[in-house]
Amino acid sequence: MADKAAESTNNKHRDLLESTQRVVQSALQKLGYPEEVYELLREPVRLMTVRIPVRMDDGSTKIFTGYRAQHNDAVGPTKGGVRFHPEVSEDEVKALSIWMSLKAGIVDLPYGGGKGGIICDPREMSFRELEGVSRGYVRAISQIVGPTKDIPAPDVMTNSQIMAWMMDEYSRMDEFNNPGFITGKPIVLGGSEGRETATAKGVTICLREAAKQRGISIEGARVVIQGFGNAGSYLAKFMHEAGAKVIGISDAYGALHDPDGLDIDYLLDRRDSFGTVTNLFKSTISNKELLELDCDILVPAAVENQITKDNAHNIKAQIVIEAANGPTTFEATEILTERGILLVPDVLASAGGVTVSYFEWVQNNQGYYWEEQEVEEKLEKVMLKGFQNVYQTAHTRRVDMRLAAYMVGVRKMAEASRFRGWI
Ligand SMILES: NC(=O)C1=CN([C@@H]2O[C@H](COP(=O)(O)OP(=O)(O)OC[C@H]3O[C@@H](n4cnc5c(N)ncnc54)[C@H](O)[C@@H]3O)[C@@H](O)[C@H]2O)C=CC1
Numbered sequence: 182m183a184d185k186a187a188e189s190t191n192n193k194h195r196d197l198l199e200s201t202q203r204v205v206q207s208a209l210q211k212l213g214y215p216e217e218v219y220e221l222l223r224e225p226v227r228l229m230t231v232r233i234p235v236r237m238d239d240g241s242t243k244i245f246t247g248y249r250a251q252h253n254d255a256v257g258p259t260k261g262g263v264r265f266h267p268e269v270s271e272d273e274v275k276a277l278s279i280w281m282s283l284k285a286g287i288v289d290l291p292y293g294g295g296k297g298g299i300i301c302d303p304r305e306m307s308f309r310e311l312e313g314v315s316r317g318y319v320r321a322i323s324q325i326v327g328p329t330k331d332i333p334a335p336d337v338m339t340n341s342q343i344m345a346w347m348m349d350e351y352s353r354m355d356e357f358n359n360p361g362f363i364t365g366k367p368i369v370l371g372g373s374e375g376r377e378t379a380t381a382k383g384v385t386i387c388l389r390e391a392a393k394q395r396g397i398s399i400e401g402a403r404v405v406i407q408g409f410g411n412a413g414s415y416l417a418k419f420m421h422e423a424g425a426k427v428i429g430i431s432d433a434y435g436a437l438h439d440p441d442g443l444d445i446d447y448l449l450d451r452r453d454s455f456g457t458v459t460n461l462f463k464s465t466i467s468n469k470e471l472l473e474l475d476c477d478i479l480v481p482a483a484v485e486n487q488i489t490k491d492n493a494h495n496i497k498a499q500i501v502i503e504a505a506n507g508p509t510t511f512e513a514t515e516i517l518t519e520r521g522i523l524l525v526p527d528v529l530a531s532a533g534g535v536t537v538s539y540f541e542w543v544q545n546n547q548g549y550y551w552e553e554q555e556v557e558e559k560l561e562k563v564m565l566k567g568f569q570n571v572y573q574t575a576h577t578r579r580v581d582m583r584l585a586a587y588m589v590g591v592r593k594m595a596e597a598s599r600f601r602g603w604i
C-alpha cells in the first residue's frame with residue numbers, strides 16, 4: 182500500500198518534470214536557440230542524494246533521504262529553498278530547481294536555480310529530531326553548497342529556526358560565522374527585514390498589476406486562497422488589509438468558506454506553525470470544493486497539481502495567480518487560457534521570496550543592513566519590472582503567460598551558458 186502511494190507520487194512528479202521540460206523546450210524554440218541549449222537545460226547540472234542518520238527520541242536511529250538539485254550555475258551560484266515533506270522525490274526537486282532558475286531569470290537576480298528536500302514529516306517530529314535532520318542534511322551536502330556555490334532557503338514546512346540550525350552547522354564546519362550560506366534566517370542571525378512576508382508581498386504586487394489589466398478593483402474583490410502557511414496566510418492578511426473579501430481559505434485538512442468574508446485576523450491568530458487552522462472548525466468544505474468556489478481571484482498557495490484538466494473547466498475566478506510552485510498542470514493552463522482566465526504563473530508570481538533572499542545575501546556579504554521600507558521599495562521595483570516584462574512578452578509574442586514567463590526566464594541562463602562556451 183505504502184509502495185503504491187510512493188509510486189503514484191513519483192509518477193505525478195515525473196509528469197511535472199516532463200511538462201516543465203516541454204515548456205522550457207518551447208520557450209527556447211520560440212527564442213531561436215538550437216536544440217543543444219535545451220539538452221543542457223532540461224536537467225539539473227548536479228543532483229546529490231544523501232542519507233541522513235538521526236537518533237530519534239525513542240532511542241532508535243532513523244535514516245532520512247534528502248536531495249539537492251542545482252539546475253544551472255552559468256549566471257552565478259544556485260539558489261533555492263529546502264522543503265521537508267513526506268512526498269519529496271528526486272523528480273520533484275529537479276523540477277523545482279528548474280523553476281528557481283526561471284524565477285531568477287525573470288526577476289534578474291545573479292543566480293541559477295537550486296532546490297532541496299528531505300523526505301520527512303515535521304508534524305510528527307520533535308524539535309530535537311528536526312534539529313538533527315537539519316544539521317545532518319547540511320553536513321551531507323556541505324561539499325556542494327556555500328555562499329558562492331549554492332545558497333539554500335526556506336520552503337514548505339521549513340522556517341527561520343531550521344535555517345538558523347543549518348547556518349550554525351555550516352559555520353561550525355567552516356570555522357567562522359557564515360550568514361551568507363543560507364537565507365530566511367531570524368533577523369538576529371543576519372536575516373533580512375521583509376523576508377518572512379516577501380513571497381506574499383510579491384504575489385500582492387503581481388495581483389495588483391493583473392487586476393489592473395482585467396479592470397478588477399482589489400477593494401471588494403472576492404478572493405479564495407488555498408494554503409494558509411507562509412505564502413497563503415500573509416497573502417490573506419495583505420488582501421484583507423487592501424479591502425478585498427477573503428471568502429475562502431484552506432490547509433491540508435480542509436477548507437473554510439464564508440461568502441460574506443472570513444474573519445482573517447482571527448484565523449491568523451489561531452493558525453499553527455504549519456499553517457493549520459481548519460481543525461478548529463466543525464463546518465468545513467474540501468480543498469476540491471474550495472478551488473471551484475465562485476470568486477474573482479483564486480490563489481493556489483499550497484502544493485503542486487491542484488488545478489488539472491479534471492477541474493480547470495469548473496474554475497470560476499477571472500484571475501488565477503500561483504503563489505505555490507506548480508499548482509496548475511500544463512493541460513489545465515491551456516484550458517484556463519482558452520477560457521479567458523488570466524493565469525499569472527508561479528515562476529513570476531512567487532518570485533518575491535527569492536528576491537528578498539537575494540537582498541538578505543547582499544546584506545550578509547556587505548555586513549550592512551537595510552530597513553524594512555528599503556527592502557519593500559526594492560522588491561516593488563523588481564516585481565513590477567518582472568510582471569511588465571512577462572505580460573508584454575505574452576502580448577507581443579501571442580503566447581500564454583506561462584510560456585511568456587519561461588521565455589523571459591530562460592534567456593539569461595542560455596546567454597550566460599553560451600558566453601561561457603558551454604554550448
Ligand atoms: N515560503 C516561501 O518563501 C516560498 C514558498 N513558495 C511556495 O508556496 C507554497 C506554499 O509554501 P509555504 O507557504 O512556504 O509552505 P508552508 O509549509 O508554510 O504552508 C503550506 C500550507 O499548505 C497547506 N497544504 C499542504 N498540503 C496541502 C494540500 N494537499 N491541500 C491543501 N493545502 C495543503 C498546509 O496545511 C499549509 O497551510 C509551496 O508551493 C512553496 O514552494 C514559493 C516561493 C517562496
Ligand SMILES: O=C(O)CCC(=O)C(=O)O
Pocket residue numbers: 260261262263284332333334335336364365506531532534535536538539
Ligand atoms: O528564498 C529563496 O532563496 C528560495 C525560495 C524558494 O524556494 C522558491 O521561490 O520556491
